[in-house]
Amino acid sequence: MKQMAVTDFNHEPEVLIQKLLEHANSDEKYRQVLSQIGEKPVNISGLADVQKAYIIQALSQSLHTPFTAVVMPDIVAARHMADQLRALSSDASDVLVWRSRDYAWTMMEASSLDIEQSRLGILHRLNRLGKEDGDQRLTLVIAGQSLLQLIPPSATIERLTTVIDDSFTEGPEGLAARLTEAGYERVMKAEVPGQFARRGDIVDVIPVGLPENQFGSGKGIGYRTSFFDTDVDLIRKYDIATQRSIENIIAVRIPPAREVNLTEEEASSLSERIRKYHSKTELEMKQNRVPTKTVRRFRQLCEQDADAVSARARFPGLDRWLNWIYSNDQRTTILDYIKDFSPLLFVDEPARLRERLDGYAAETIGQIRSEAERGQTLPDAVQNIEKSTRPFITIGRWERVVSLAAIASSGNGLPGGTTHSIQGRDTESFRGRETLLTATIAKRNEVAAKTAIAVVSEERQKKLLDLFRENGVTATLIPTDLERGFEYPGCGLLVLGRQDIFGTGRRRSRRRRKSNTQMIDLFSDLTPGDRVVHEVYGIGRYDGLVNLENDGYKKDYLKISYAGDDVLYLPMKALDLLQKYIGTSSRKPKLSRLGGNEWERLKERARTSIRKLATDLVALYAKRSRIKGYVFGETTPWERAFADSFPFEETADQLQAIKEIEQDMESPKVMDRLLCGDVGFGKTEVAFRAIFKCVMNGKQAAMIAPTTVLASQHYETFKQRIGDFPVRVGLLSRFTSPAETKTIVGGLKRGSVDVVIGTHRILSKDVTFSDLGLLIIDEEQRFGVDHKEKLKNINPSVDVLTLSATPIPRTLHMSLSGIRDISILEEPPQDRRAVQTYVMEYDEEIILGGIQRELEREGQVFYLFNDTRKIYDKAEKLREQLPMARIMEVHGKMNETQLEAVIDSFIKGEIDILVCTTIIESGIDMPNVNTIIVEKADKMGLAQLYQLRGRVGRSTRQAYAYITYQKDKVLNEDAEKRLVAIRNYTQLGAGFQIALKDLEVRGAGNLLGGEQHGQLDAVGYDLYNRMLDEEIQRVKRIEKRKSSDGEEVTEDVPLIAGELDEVAEQDGQLDGRKIYGTPDGKPLETIFDVHLDAYISADYIPDDGERIDIYRRIAMIRNAFDYHDTIDELTDRYGDLPIAVQTLADVAYVKAQANRWGYDRVFSRGNNAVLTLGRQLPEDMELIAILMSLPDYRDKTIFHATGKQPYLEVRGLGGSERKLPQTLCRMFMAVEKEEKKSQH
Secondary structure, X not given: OOOOOOOOOOOOHHHHXXXXXXXXXXXXXXXXXXHHXXXXXXXXXXXXXXXXXXXXXXXXXXXXXXXXXXXXXXXXHHHHHHHHHHHOOOOHHHEEEXXXXXXXXXXXXXXXXXXXXXXXXXXXXXXXXXXXXXXXXXXXXEEHHHHHEOEOOXXXXXXXXXXXXXXXXXXXXXXXHHHHHOOOXXXXXXXXXXXXXXXXXXXXXXXXXXXXXXXXXXXXXXXXXXXXXXXXXXXXXXXXXXXOEEEEEOOEEEOOOOOOOOOHHHHHHHHHHHHHHHHHHHHHHHHOOOOXXXXXXXXXXXXXXXXXXXXXXXXXXXXXXXXXXXXXXXXXXXXXXXXXXXXXXEEEOHHHHHHHHHHHHHHHHHHHHHHHHOOOOOHHHHHHEOOOOHHHHXXXXXXXXXXXXXXXXXXXXXXXXXXXXXXXXXXXXXXXOHHHHHHHHHHXXXXXXXXXXXXXXXXXXXXXXXXXXXXXXXXXEEOOOOOOOEEEHHHOEEEEOHHHHHOOOOOOOOOOOOOOXXXXXXXXXXXXXXXXXXXXXXXXXXXXXXXXXXXXXXXXXXXXXXXXXOEEEEEHHXXXXXXXXXXXXXXXXXXXXXXXXXXXXXXHHHHHHHHHHHHHHHHXXXXXXXXXXXXXXXXXXXXXXXXXXXXXXXXXXHHHHHHHXXXXXXXXXXXXXXXXXXXXXXXXXXXXXXXXXXXXXXXXXXXXXXXXXXXXXXXXXXXXXXXXXXXXXXXXXXXXXXXXXXXXXHHHHHOOOOEEEEOHHHHOOOOOOOOEXXXXXXXXXXXXXXXXXXXXXXXXXXXXXXXXXXXXXXXXXXXXXXXXXXXXXOOOOOOOOOEEEEEEEOOHHHHXXXXXXXXXXXXXXXXXXXXXXXXXXXXXXXXXXXXXXXXXXXXXXXXXXXXHHHHHHHHOOXXXXXXXXXXXXXXXXXXXXXXXEEOOHHHOOHHHHHHHHOOOOOOOOXXXXXXXXXXXXXXXXXXXXXXXXXXXXXXXXXXXXXHHHHHHHHHHHHHXXXXXXXXXXXXXXXXXXXXHHHHHHHHHHHHHHHHHOOOOOOOXXXXXXXXXXXXXXXXXXXXXXXXOXXXXXXXXXXXXXXXXXXXXXXXXXXXXXXXXXXXXXXXXXXXXXXXXXXXXXXXXXXXXXXXXXXXXXXXXXXXXXXXXXXEXXXXXXXXXXXXXXXXXXXXXXXXXXXXXXXXXXXXXXXXXXXXXXXXXXXXXXXOOHHHHHHHHHXXXXXXXXXXXXXXX
16 A cells, blocks of 8 residues: 655644645746746736646745735735635735725715725835845735725835834833824724823834734734833833733834824925815806805815814825825835835736726726715815726836736737746535545556645544545645645646535634633723712712812712712722613613612612522522433534534634533533524534534434524525535425425424424424424524413423523623523634724715615615604605615514515515614624615614624625714714714724623623513613622522522532632631621721822823722732732833822732731821721631741731730831831731741
């Protein structure tokens, strides 16, 4: 038997790829091409699709070129080529895609910046190419229409790039000025690319264009510079999510954040030119009798732009004036920019590229002229893009250029070049045809022809290795993710990709390291006017942070206003009693009245309801725990094969959920699990794995969905997934014919149908199962009461998995863990495209233009009009304006049958524009819908907008969202606040996190049911959750006591987070330490009775919200680790601690430690510190014993055991009570250190 040449994960993939590319040298035609590059243009035809990428990489390797550029006809082709080049590259991060950006010719408030920032990052990397601190090799794939767009010259990028190293001597003020000049936005906390924050001598900045900083993800890397006077003291990387430093570095280069950056002089000159242009053009318009409305609109546009430019504001409308911003000697396109770097240039399908460029130029010029006729832009804006012929003139002067084409034809090459035919073929599919695969390779082995197979998965490698060994054939396995392969007869090479063998047609995402989700701290977003909940006093209005002096000492207080002009000044030490109010809707709750008992009644009513819920939940869990379910077998080879046929790489969350469900099914306990995750996060695949496992164990499975449309989509997807596996599946819904229904119902009864997917039709009396093992319920909260009751009555021994597209809060998850099994999918799919978002006053022409563009590319549109009374009028108006479009309307007052029929037609592509309310179907995949128009967005919350925008952008196409608000409308204060949030919405920073929190709380309301929904709104989410946690633990302790008294109670009721402490508290011990309480059962409170300045000044942390966050952080100090961690974080983020802040941290630590040992008061007496034991508490000598064992404290501490209240006295404050916190800090840290030593 022949020994197979095979590569596994122990070999270096780059070496194998290098050898694969070298194989091209065995083709004589390839060698001819290689010898002629540089003399004149070279045209190559006859190439197969993926073979083009192979030729590009092979020639680049043979010529040892550090920079390769590839021009593709459009963005779809560019992304496709980039994927192939990455698979054939030793370092995938070296392959970049240059995209065109959408110009804002008309009036818009804001637009997405991710494409612009990505382009700037690429220009910056190009400027560093070949340098010591830059890339040594790059491949740039350029989308065709971007060739006509103007960009800043290389000198401008270099001038606006800031280098921070030990030679930078301009100080924090100079750095802030430079960053502002380069287009960075100054904020309180830098959270997204393009932002910077200055806090005293510390400047944080998040550069644009870093690969690790995914736009809008809230994760990634920023850079923190600390100054000593004007000199750089320290440069560190910091984690955007935690805001903590992670690594010291020597230097960092910060590229500009915007493509257009004007100096003060340039802005002044441009503003003046705009005003003169406006005067001249308006006069001409009037002479030509242009309609008054158009003239007025043009005047408004010019005045607005001139004012904004003069103020050096950054706004999308700068695109209108590019022709003036870039003078003739500065007019630069991407081809001009890269020419200086002498790349090896490839042009794919030149004839198609010409066609695309002509089309883009004509479309853009037509759009500009049309908008200029309405006064929406200026006629001269047509000069802001280059002529479609210019790229080919530039390419014609290139030294080293190669055109690639599948077919040789007139015009499909570069003039004046040599032509070569290198024939290639696309590969045939070997999926499920193992005999044909091995026979093909065997024939190639006989003539010594090379076969290479791209395969990433170790499991798939092993499978192929075993197959080839059995059949005695030889092939090379390369661990790279090439989707399709090719045959290259000239050098005897056959390359097979993933789809050729395994048939998975979509690219797997690279697995990302899962970061721990940060709890969103809502105080960071607290602004005056927000509602807050005080546990004792109720719902108030936060009116800011005030610094008050009391007995000569300053402290910060939160000003909280209540009904009837009552005001509460809350000291920072009581912050744990306060939380930002979040309910299930955007409606503001009414303020409580101080001194009344209304708030107590509300709380008691909520607690009574919560207690009943907790009792029911625990009882239900106990009941289910007693029922023995079917024990499914361990994973079978077929299950592994089914998992392996999944066309994506699972996210870490998906793998965890699959594992948890498998464990449930393989245990005797009946599964009752909730799987939460946003649309597109992979819930359906997790459910399919469970269904497949069930069927492989000889059981039947049912999946029930709330709508016919959703059920049909699940059915089609599952049918596609099971492929060749012998699984029989049926669909039961209104769309199923009577004959089919009869066959499926009969099959379920006999056991000949394995899986049924459908609506509540499955719950009908005539549907019975031969042996049901698993029930999947999709979106249970959307079923009616009757259907929910029927679901409850299904055989209690059947495993149940419920899917929900509404996220739930992590804190609620923790409270419910142990009584409801929950899996959460938080990790979004990596390939979800950013949605180009525009925020603007509603303008009919712009909106119609956006719709028209979507329809021209055969896409579909959501038109969100959230007014049921006028929705038919809006749809009728659109029909008049767009007579060729097929338009329908849907809203929540339609009956279910009508609603489903319209949505089904929309999914099938029978409708172009769906005019709808916020009822837009959330669970259904609609990849062809890539434009959404939202009218009156100022009436919607950020959370709602986030959800709505997520309905588009689920395909490879660029998606668009037009977020509009009413023109010339005087907004009230609340609407103004929402509008500011919406304008900021294009950069997803802290507001985005709050939107997610809002969504989660709405999800919590849905999960807990109608009555609890009301209680959650009454007291706010955080207090509700705390009550729920307390009641669940109380009920479970009662269950335990019943169990110990001999009553029949399940033993399977588990302990949950925090309960260990409660049980230990009852026993009086926790980790060998007594837990102290007062005689009435309340926890001991320790008072620090020393007058000191202990506060955080606005000079140290200017932002009120951040300051409150830090107060809370300090208040949470419990031990030496917390103390040092907090001090480190404050020093890292804000600089050296002022004495008042250091004192605040010292006091927090001393209070926590004194409380831990049972002391209720700390004060000074003369030169000594005194700590009194809580009244009626047993004297605990453990602390005294440790202190007596420490030489530094043996003679300084005296314990007074006699008298009414025993106390500990610590001597040696040096005559100043200001030293008391420091002295006690050192003492308690010495005690903690000694404790750890004794434990070891």
